[in-house]
Amino acid sequence: MSGIQARFRLDWPGFSLDVDLRLPARGVSALFGHSGSGKTTLLRCIAGLERAPQGRLTVNGDVWQDDGHWLPTHQRALGYVFQEASLFPHLTVMGNLRYGMRRTSEAQRVSLDQAIELLGIGHLLERKPDRLSGGERQRVSMARALALSPRLLLMDEPLAALDLKRKQEILPYLERLHCELDIPVLYVSHAPDEVARLADHIVVMEAGRAVATGPLSDTLARLDLPIQLGEDAGVVLDAVVAERDATWHLARVEFPGGSLWVRDGGQPQGHPVRVRILARDVSIALEHVSGTSIQNCLPATVEQLAGDHHPALSLLRLKVGQLPLLARLTQRSAVGLGLAPGMAVWVQIKAVALIG
């Protein structure tokens, strides 16, 4: 049985946690929600830092918690990155990296050099933590967790304590981790941009419950429970740079079932990218329209219609190839165009954001 199965019930005064989750064995699963929604508590239960009396937890087939069985944190093959870097102040960077590594079995030690390389901290090894910047500290703490060769990486808002500039400094490293690690990562965050950039899978937490869980783009395209990452509903697609047009500074990114022209972000051909399309930037036409300024027109199929946050508006879920897309239009247009599930239409996409 691969992947993570986690079932926890916890009752504290004023807060209760009640979740039953299955998460994939690979990729980044974001635990997303407001503060107080229980996402950090869930992560701590998985780490064994918090003990939920009723619970069951298996990670790739290993039982970490079950009735009458509870593996203490130090016996769980995990890596944990705290919100504050929490480096040991009495040890150098190298001492911090070695601390956990020394306590794991011999066969896994190759990972130290990889971790140092992956997070670009080779020049910091002899320093004490108080001589590092906030961003450097957090990179060291990530390398320290990776040097353990964990079977599960847990990250509790690793960017939340940093300012915008430091965040921008670390995000590329996180994206590298995302590409190169083949272990599951649970990433707690309340920041929509981080989730949009990093997550493959999302668990939306609210008041100690998981209100939605699934692959990122499918979950974002749900109409029964519109989940907004940031200011508006929209989807996130994984694509690959297929072509670059030097004359117009545009790049064509390809995804299963279509391609889009976006502003050239400098990524070479074949590089994986993520694009985000907001519902308000998508409009519908019954036929292919010529003579428009809009660059991206794709054939699509209507899947579902639903009301939106205002009675004048409706939210439309479409399929472009295999990928879901959201469009927002007025009720009047929806009725005027006679939109119904199964109909073939054209989508015009006014803006596509490249998010790394």
Next chain:
Amino acid sequence: MLLTDSDLQAIWLTVRLAGSVTLILLLVGTPIAWWLVRSKAWWKGPIGAVVALPLVLPPSVIGFYLLLAMGPNGPVGQLTQALGIGPLPFTFWGLVMASVFYSLPFMVQPLQTAFEAIGERPLEVAATLRASPLDAFFTVAVPLARPGFLTACILTFAHTVGEFGVVLMIGGNIPGVTRVASVQIYDHVEAMEYMDAHRLSAVMLIFSFLVLLALYAWRPSPKKGE
């Protein structure tokens, strides 16, 4: 300035006593302090109060109860007799044992403060890095609490050197066995040997000042970074 042989003997005895007490309390007080910080048991409060009692009780009261306990009919006395050690009062080890009780808060309280200052987080980090609780205690808590250990040892040593009432109750005044410096000064004054009392008192005064000076000089600088 010349100290008499009996003065030197008293000083040496005092140093041996304070050294033994500090060493024993380091081993006994550390787990007590750790437990007081980490435990969630309801009887943590009462235990903490008992540990702090010597701070407020007159030494003669402590000495009196300890004398009863260690005496031939007391529980400790019966135990030591059963073990073939004989009664403890008026012996060096009886004095050590009494001083361990008397100086307990001076070891436990600085350690307690130091352990509290570390907080939960470094130990959680250690656990996620595969360190067992005992491992984390020695490799994280102890190094981080080092200034607290230094303060606790200095205070315990100095406080034991300065004790008088408990010594008189438990140890009496046996040269080379229980006659420590403070008692020796008392003897000098009783015998109207004011010059001798002056000399030894000056030594004690200078010692105490140096200890406190060291304590303030070694006070850790405000924590930088994390």
